[in-house]
Amino acid sequence: MSITNVVCGIDIGGTNTSIGIVDRDGSILDRMRVGTRQFDHAEAYFKQVADVIQLFFKSHSEYKLCGIGIGAPNGNFYTGNIEFAPNLKWQGVIKVTEIMQNFLPGIPVVLTNDANAAALGEKYYGSASGKKDFILITLGTGVGSGIVVNDQLVYGHDGFAGEIGHTIYDPEGRQCGCGRRGCLETYASASGMVRSAYEFLEKDKRDSLLRDIKKEEITAAHIGDAAAKGDELALNIFDYTAKILGIKLADAVAHTSPSTIYIFGGVANAGDILMKPLKRYFNEYLLTIFKDKIGLEFSGLPQNDAAVLGSAALVNHTL
Amino acid sequence: MSITNVVCGIDIGGTNTSIGIVDRDGSILDRMRVGTRQFDHAEAYFKQVADVIQLFFKSHSEYKLCGIGIGAPNGNFYTGNIEFAPNLKWQGVIKVTEIMQNFLPGIPVVLTNDANAAALGEKYYGSASGKKDFILITLGTGVGSGIVVNDQLVYGHDGFAGEIGHTIYDPEGRQCGCGRRGCLETYASASGMVRSAYEFLEKDKRDSLLRDIKKEEITAAHIGDAAAKGDELALNIFDYTAKILGIKLADAVAHTSPSTIYIFGGVANAGDILMKPLKRYFNEYLLTIFKDKIGLEFSGLPQNDAAVLGSAALVNHTL
Numbered sequence: 001m002s003i004t005n006v007v008c009g010i011d012i013g014g015t016n017t018s019i020g021i022v023d024r025d026g027s028i029l030d031r032m033r034v035g036t037r038q039f040d041h042a043e044a045y046f047k048q049v050a051d052v053i054q055l056f057f058k059s060h061s062e063y064k065l066c067g068i069g070i071g072a073p074n075g076n077f078y079t080g081n082i083e084f085a086p087n088l089k090w091q092g093v094i095k096v097t098e099i100m101q102n103f104l105p106g107i108p109v110v111l112t113n114d115a116n117a118a119a120l121g122e123k124y125y126g127s128a129s130g131k132k133d134f135i136l137i138t139l140g141t142g143v144g145s146g147i148v149v150n151d152q153l154v155y156g157h158d159g160f161a162g163e164i165g166h167t168i169y170d171p172e173g174r175q176c177g178c179g180r181r182g183c184l185e186t187y188a189s190a191s192g193m194v195r196s197a198y199e200f201l202e203k204d205k206r207d208s209l210l211r212d213i214k215k216e217e218i219t220a221a222h223i224g225d226a227a228a229k230g231d232e233l234a235l236n237i238f239d240y241t242a243k244i245l246g247i248k249l250a251d252a253v254a255h256t257s258p259s260t261i262y263i264f265g266g267v268a269n270a271g272d273i274l275m276k277p278l279k280r281y282f283n284e285y286l287l288t289i290f291k292d293k294i295g296l297e298f299s300g301l302p303q304n305d306a307a308v309l310g311s312a313a314l315v316n317h318t319l
Numbered sequence: 320m321s322i323t324n325v326v327c328g329i330d331i332g333g334t335n336t337s338i339g340i341v342d343r344d345g346s347i348l349d350r351m352r353v354g355t356r357q358f359d360h361a362e363a364y365f366k367q368v369a370d371v372i373q374l375f376f377k378s379h380s381e382y383k384l385c386g387i388g389i390g391a392p393n394g395n396f397y398t399g400n401i402e403f404a405p406n407l408k409w410q411g412v413i414k415v416t417e418i419m420q421n422f423l424p425g426i427p428v429v430l431t432n433d434a435n436a437a438a439l440g441e442k443y444y445g446s447a448s449g450k451k452d453f454i455l456i457t458l459g460t461g462v463g464s465g466i467v468v469n470d471q472l473v474y475g476h477d478g479f480a481g482e483i484g485h486t487i488y489d490p491e492g493r494q495c496g497c498g499r500r501g502c503l504e505t506y507a508s509a510s511g512m513v514r515s516a517y518e519f520l521e522k523d524k525r526d527s528l529l530r531d532i533k534k535e536e537i538t539a540a541h542i543g544d545a546a547a548k549g550d551e552l553a554l555n556i557f558d559y560t561a562k563i564l565g566i567k568l569a570d571a572v573a574h575t576s577p578s579t580i581y582i583f584g585g586v587a588n589a590g591d592i593l594m595k596p597l598k599r600y601f602n603e604y605l606l607t608i609f610k611d612k613i614g615l616e617f618s619g620l621p622q623n624d625a626a627v628l629g630s631a632a633l634v635n636h637t638l
Binding site: 074083084132133147149150152154155156157158159160161162163164166167168171178179180247250251252254255256257258259285287288289290293 | 403451452468469471473477478480481482483487498566569570571574575576577604608609612
């Protein structure tokens with residue numbers, strides 16, 4: 001029997017954890033799932049993850065586990081810790097790689113944050129193949145980013161680089177979960193768009209499909225659906241979002257001059273409704289030397305598998 | 320006779336060009352000067368620079384010229400060209416390395432922009448020795464920056480990365496020379512501070528030492544002098560400048576997470592009058608995970624020699 005070398009790509013989300021068995025070429029050979037939220041203690045949670053993995057490989061002797069890559073909110077590549085992740089139940093510092101190596105001795109474990117993992121996924125299994133300088137932006141519950149410079153992920157001196165979601169659009173603007181005001185995330189995330197919807201529904205008295213939905217039930221998907229049907233108020237919300245995102249992405253270009261920025265995550269599902277105004281504002285606000293030179297496109301990763309593939313790329317391509 | 324290997328570090332300014340003869344350790348062994356502005360054509364200018372260099376080495380056989388490093392506005396490391404530099408007389412694209420190699424065959428020539436050169440100078444001959452992730456900001460006529468990530472200068476996909484001076488503070492703000500509005504440069508450069516002085520003198524009716532100076536003669540140095548004497552209006556201008564710079568530097572940290580940001584250039588001469596409020600605002604606007612971790616200090620380079628040393632470092636440490 002021939003043995004295939006594989007890695008585990010693990011995507012730790014606030015609610016669920018996806019575990020993918022991934023080969024060197026980025027094919028997902030099998031998938032498993034562990035609930036994240038049901039574990040009050042990180043140690044018990046990681047024990048469960050390790051058990052699931054061990055059980056899998058016991059019954060699949062055709063695969064050899066070569067390493068584990070983990071993408072998690074506030075995951076730090078340098079320390080191997082999840083540090084103060086607001087969307088996870090476990091407080092403080094979780095020594096992820098240390099815990100996992102105790103449960104699975106001899107298996108290398110690498111950790112990074114979810115957006116960095118997605119950027120690696122884009123590079124090795126998505127659209128950024130061969131790109132040496134690019135940025136991936138995730139527009140989901142929050143706004144994350146992974147920055148690649150000189151063919152390397154930018155971790156910075158402490159492992160926390162790439163927080164474009166927490167660059168400031170308006171220092172007197174919306175309250176952000178990070179404690180400051182006006183972060184990009186408070187405008188361009190799914191929940192930021194919902195906040196925009198509340199504001200627009202209040203100040204703009206025209207009719208809108210969004211008025212048919214209970215206020216507290218409005219989602220970014222609703223705004224996208226309404227905009228797709230030509231709802232002007234919903235289209236204005238996209239225009240507003242695109243302008244702010246365009247300005248802050250133009251700022252990002254002034255820092256690291258990527259050849260392409262990839263957009264990813266739930267908000268990106270709106271497709272051209274987001275992309276058309278975004279491209280217009282992005283090019284409008286770019287410094288002249290960068291105009292019409294920087295690609296802006298959607299991620300080439302399948303959305304459901306991106307984080308698992310990215311985490312797999314982390315171990316396949318950094319070890 | 321023993322021969323010392325040296326390089327030429329050339330700092331091309333809008334008015335003057337400084338040429339330094341620099342050894343491997345960063346000691347400036349000799350200096351020369353060529354007027355920049357008096358040459359209507361780039362070719363004639365570079366011929367003069369090459370002549371001055373050749374003449375020098377003819378009469379100094381104790382030195383061997385190993386390479387030439389040039390720092391210039393809009394100098395591009397990848398192409399070896401100065402491209403559309405607003406502060407230089409010569410329009411369009413100047414093929415600097417090609418021209419210089421024609422005049423001085425066999426001598427390697429490297430070009431980058433002045434702020435990138437200063438960052439390399441800081442790393443090899445200044446305060447950033449051993450630092451793998453740092454940013455240098457020059458606050459002069461304009462605002463420039465050099466970003467170092469993973470021990471490498473960030474050039475980006477096209478050689479134009481590191482334009483923090485042209486990140487946008489206020490999209491409806493002051494008109495910038497780049498054609499857009501509200502760039503950091505329009506607030507934090509020497510001329511930006513003078514614009515602030517005009518605004519403050521207009522809207523704030525209190526007495527000020529700055530009212531004793533003819534409006535069109537006010538310089539950033541005047542504002543610094545007045546602030547040093549306790550002039551409240553001048554101090555308010557520094558507070559205003561520091562707040563905007565602090566916010567945009569906090570944004571820069573969110574991109575590349577440097578261990579230290581070095582401040583350099585004429586505006587930095589104000590010393591603590593700038594640095595005290597700048598540190599306060601910078602830490603106030605930093606994302607929590609970065610708070611109290613990022614150094615903010617003045618450059619360790621002697622101001623008059625920084626660009627020459629940086630250009631020398633470019634050839635001493637990238638060839």
